[in-house]
Amino acid sequence: MSxxxxxxxxAAAAAAVTSPFWLEALRQASLVAGILVPILGACWLAVQIAHKLRHWNDR
Structure with missing residues (x-):
């Protein structure tokens, strides 16, 4: 094996053995990401729309 x-x-074996210790942290990170990602995505979409509208006539 290379x-x-x-x-x-x-690394996969070590993660599998130690997963009970960091499972709660992963669960919390997933919960936070599930809340923040849609909000940040909507903000980023608003930034893109504003930029497009601001530079609409610059062609």
Whole structure:
């Protein structure tokens, strides 16, 4: 087995063994991301629309 593949499998095994310890942190991060990502996406869309409207006649 090549060295990079061995590193990946070792990391996956370590993550599987230690997952009960950081599962709650992942759950909280997912909850926060689920709330923030749609809001940030809407803000970014508003920025893009404003930029497009501001530079509409610059062609």
């Amino acid at each position: 060295r990079p593949v061995e590193y990946v499998t070792d």
